Amino acid sequence: MTTRAVETWTLEPLVKFVKEAGARLVLVMTSAGQVLAQHGFSRAVDVMSAAALGAAIMASTDEMARQLRQPAFAALNHQGERHGIFLAGLATGRARLVALVVYDLDVSSLGLVQLFFEQLAADLHAASPKDSVPKQVLAADFERQLSDSLNTLFGR
Amino acid sequence: MTAPAAAYGKALDLITRVRGVRGAMLVSAEDGIVVAEQLMEGIKGPAVSALAASLGARLRRAMEAAGVGASVFWHLQAEQGALLVVPTPGGTLVVAVAEPDVNVGLVRLELLRAAEVVG
Amino acid sequence: MPDAIKTLSSQLAQDPDSLVFLRLGELLRQKGQLDTAHRVALTGLERHPHLPDAHDLYARILADKHDYERAFDEWDMALRIAPDHVGALKGLAFLYFKVGDVQQAAAHLEAAQRVAPNDPGVAQALALARGEAGTVAEPEPIAPAAQPMEEARVFAGLEGAQEGLLLLDASGRVLGGALKDPAGRDVTDAVAAYLAGVSQEAARTVKLLGLGKWTGLAAEGKLGHVHLAPPSSDALLLVVRDRAVPMGRLAIIAQRAALAARRWLEAHA
Numbered sequence: 001m002t003t004r005a006v007e008t009w010t011l012e013p014l015v016k017f018v019k020e021a022g023a024r025l026v027l028v029m030t031s032a033g034q035v036l037a038q039h040g041f042s043r044a045v046d047v048m049s050a051a052a053l054g055a056a057i058m059a060s061t062d063e064m065a066r067q068l069r070q071p072a073f074a075a076l077n078h079q080g081e082r083h084g085i086f087l088a089g090l091a092t093g094r095a096r097l098v099a100l101v102v103y104d105l106d107v108s109s110l111g112l113v114q115l116f117f118e119q120l121a122a123d124l125h126a127a128s129p130k131d132s133v134p135k136q137v138l139a140a141d142f143e144r145q146l147s148d149s150l151n152t153l154f155g156r
Numbered sequence: 157m158t159a160p161a162a163a164y165g166k167a168l169d170l171i172t173r174v175r176g177v178r179g180a181m182l183v184s185a186e187d188g189i190v191v192a193e194q195l196m197e198g199i200k201g202p203a204v205s206a207l208a209a210s211l212g213a214r215l216r217r218a219m220e221a222a223g224v225g226a227s228v229f230w231h232l233q234a235e236q237g238a239l240l241v242v243p244t245p246g247g248t249l250v251v252a253v254a255e256p257d258v259n260v261g262l263v264r265l266e267l268l269r270a271a272e273v274v275g
Numbered sequence: 276m277p278d279a280i281k282t283l284s285s286q287l288a289q290d291p292d293s294l295v296f297l298r299l300g301e302l303l304r305q306k307g308q309l310d311t312a313h314r315v316a317l318t319g320l321e322r323h324p325h326l327p328d329a330h331d332l333y334a335r336i337l338a339d340k341h342d343y344e345r346a347f348d349e350w351d352m353a354l355r356i357a358p359d360h361v362g363a364l365k366g367l368a369f370l371y372f373k374v375g376d377v378q379q380a381a382a383h384l385e386a387a388q389r390v391a392p393n394d395p396g397v398a399q400a401l402a403l404a405r406g407e408a409g410t411v412a413e414p415e416p417i418a419p420a421a422q423p424m425e426e427a428r429v430f431a432g433l434e435g436a437q438e439g440l441l442l443l444d445a446s447g448r449v450l451g452g453a454l455k456d457p458a459g460r461d462v463t464d465a466v467a468a469y470l471a472g473v474s475q476e477a478a479r480t481v482k483l484l485g486l487g488k489w490t491g492l493a494a495e496g497k498l499g500h501v502h503l504a505p506p507s508s509d510a511l512l513l514v515v516r517d518r519a520v521p522m523g524r525l526a527i528i529a530q531r532a533a534l535a536a537r538r539w540l541e542a543h544a
Contacts, residue, residue, distance in 0.1 A: 020479075042324045079187075107344075109213075111188020111206030200484070207480040214476050215494055218469035221375050222515050223456025224499030231494075232477055235487030239480065253484070 005037035006149045013123035014039060021116040022108035024083070027051055027100040028124070031058065031089075035149060036097065044150045054087055054100040075117070077110055086113045090121035092128035164192040167270035171250070174266055176258030178237070182274060183249040185209050191248060199253055208241055208251050216243075229264055242267040246275045280306070287315075292322055300332045304339060312336050327357040334366050341446075343370055343468070359390045365397065372404065375465030380404050430535055441513040442506075442536050447471030451539070454515060457498060466513070473503065474511050491529070493522055500525050506533040507540055 003018060003026075005011040010028050018026055018039045025040040027047065033055030041047045057076065065072050075088035086101040099120065103113055164182055171180035172194050179195035181204060188209035193201045211232070219227055232239040233256070240252045240263050250270045252263050283299040296319035303312035316333040323329045334349035347370055353363035364387035371380040384401040391397060430440045430452050440452040447467050454463045473492070481489045492503040495518075502514045502525045514529045 042321060105186075109186070109188040109206065109209055111184075111202065112210055114189075115202055115206040203483055207476075207483060211473070211476045211480050214469065214473045215492070218466055218473050219494060219496050219501060221462055221465040221469055222454060222499070222501060222513075223458065223460075223462060224494075224501055224515060225497030227494050227496055229495040230492065232480065232489060233491045233493070234481040234489045237481075237484070237486035239484070239486075 003037070003039040004153045006152045007036045009127040009129065010037040010124060013120055013127055016123065017116055017120040020119070021101070021103065021113045023101045023103050023113065024107070025050070025100075025102035027054060027098075029055065029098050029100070031055060031096055031098055035153060038153050040102075041153075044153070047150070047153060050100060054098060057087060058089065058098050075114070079105070079110070082106070084108075084110055084113070086110065086117070088117060088121075090117075090124060092125050093130035094128050097124065161192070163273050165194070167250075167273040168192060168194040171252050171263065171266045171270055174252075174254075174259065174262050176255040177252050177263060178255065179204070179253045180270075181205060181249075181251045181253075183209055183251055185212060185243060185247050185249050195253070204239070204251060204253055205249075208239060208249055212241060212243060212249060229267065231260055231264075240264065240267060242271045244271045244274050248274050250274060291318075294319075294323070294326070294328075297328050297332055300336065304332075304336050309336060309340055313340070325356055327353040327360045327363065330356070331360065331362040331366065334363070338366065338369070343373070346370065359386075361387045361391045361394065361397070364390070365400070368400065368404070372400075373464065374468050375462055377404050430532060439515045440532050441467065441470075441515075442539075443467050443470055443511040443513070445471065445474070445509040445511070447511075450510065451536075454513070457517065470503065470511055470513060474505065477503075491526070493526065495522060502526060502529040504529055504533055506536040510536065510540055512536050 003011065003015050005014065014026060014028060014037050017023065023039065026038065027035055027041075027050055028037040029035045029051050033051040035047055035051050038047055041050070061076060062072050072089065075086065078085040082105055084103050084105060086103065088099055090097050090099060099117065101113055101117070103109075168180040168182070171177055179193065179199045181193040181195065181201060182191040183189070183205040184191055186209075188206035190201050190205045195201055212227070212230070215230060216227055219225065227243055229240070229242050231241075235256065237256055238254045238258060238260070240254060240260065242250045242264070244250065250267045252267060254263060280299065280302055283295050283302065286295045287293060287299055296315050300312050300316040300319065303309075303315060313336050316329070316336050320326075320329045320333050330349045330353035334346045334353065337343075337346035337349060346366065350363040350366040350370070353360045354367070357363070364383045368380045368383035368387070371377075371383065381401060381404040384397055384404055387394070387397045388401060430442075439454065441449065441454050441463060442451040444450055447470055449463055449467050453461065454466050456462045477489045477492055481487060490504065494501050499515060499517045500520060500522055504512050506512050512529065512533050514525060514532055516525055516528070520528075
């Protein structure tokens with residue numbers, strides 16, 4: 001399975017994380033669900049679905065934390081029979097990002113994913129460009145940017 | 157779990173009293189997450205728990221393949237320290253992090269006693 | 276055959292979306308051109324991610340490259356798409372057989388036989404898995420088995436050389452010795468397959484915890500004891516004994532065996 005990045009500074013930290021944590025699928029995305037890098041996905045539609053769902057889950061739990069008058073939850077974990085899903089936010093010089101990690105329970109564990117996620121967060125923070133002005137994305141450009149991103153993420 | 161949380165503290169206490177032990181923990185074997193800990197400064201609890209659980213799982217498979225049955229106790233010796241582990245029937249690992257020249261027999265006994273308490 | 280590869284390559288170049296990559300990938304695999312086969316299969320899989328035959332081909336190539344974990348994933352994926360896929364059932368049976376899980380191997384072969392009752396390969400493999408007598412040839416291995424060099428010579432003269440001492444290289448390939456379980460079955464390959472992972476995890480654990488290099492891993496089991504040690508930076512030694520042998524004595528046996536292994540490795544470097 002390959003690791004690909006739209007934003008190249010995310011690639012090396014992600015490759016290292018996948019190897020150490022034994023993750024099966026990983027998405028690194030913005031809070032809005034725009035994917036910066038992925039590992040293990042073979043279909044664009046799966047990336048889009050996972051990114052949208054992951055961003056929505058984070059947004060829901062952020063709102064829940066707000067209503068409870070608490071800081072945002074650090075991480076979420078869902079455990080199935082064979083796989084676990086781990087979702088967590090991380091701060092970079094540019095913006096808050098979200099990582100979605102799917103791991104096989106036979107190969108990895110929540111403990112390992114959490115352990116190496118801390119390093120991933122630190123590495124991404126260190127590698128991120130420090131933009132002072134966020135780029136404006138026009139609606140007309142959005143579809144083209146999405147298409148370009150998907151092409152990059154799948155090496156086309 | 158068969159014992160109240162207060163009993164965990166006492167069980168870990170007895171382990172850390174053995175000379176050369178730098179920390180003791182209870183770890184969920186399935187998740188690699190810390191359940192309880194008593195660690196000296198500088199010992200990274202989450203790292204110990206995640207790695208001990210992962211190594212334990214791999215060792216368990218190798219031991220089953222070798223036909224020696226489920227693990228009762230295992231001990232990873234290194235140049236600058238040691239990790240000693242007893243798995244409990246309830247899916248917890250009782251873990252001790254120790255100096256390289258610790259009395260393994262004594263630590264093993266205390267780990268087994270703690271495992272009986274934890275269940 | 277080179278002509279066939281040329282013809283199929285040309286067809287694929289003209290129509291990259293065609294399924295001819297399946298035949299091409301398989302031919303390349305059979306010729307041992309695994310890297311090229313790998314590229315062909317992966318590109319085809321990216322274009323046809325829901326084609327179980329594509330996952331099956333990729334898995335076979337991965338298995339040939341000894342990447343059994345990923346081969347397992349690919350055959351598993353093929354079965355998710357097509358639960359009756361004979362190739363995937365056979366492939367998983369092979370992997371289970373390889374790690375000594377004969378029950379699972381037989382279960383998968385039985386499932387394959389239900390779908391393809393006239394497949395002689397499935398019947399033979401199933402007979403082997405069930406331990407039947409007769410002129411049953413061992414199923415053709417996907418990858419050649421490791422050849423231990425001068426088998427028992429590594430531990431010549433040491434107690435348990437034939438059934439309780441095992442020397443592996445860093446990739447988990449057997450260099451010498453052999454292992455039998457309490458029932459007398461040869462479990463050398465099955466255990467070797469797991470030990471490389473144990474050793475890598477032990478090395479990672481001590482590194483991340485700042486404990487220096489690992490020098491030994493001893494484990495007490497309900498039926499026996501094991502001691503794993505690295506006699507050199509790229510070799511692993513396993514000693515196995517029943518519970519009657521105390522752990523302390525096991526450590527001494529392991530020290531002697533490690534010395535013998537080191538000498539042998541140096542002589543064969």
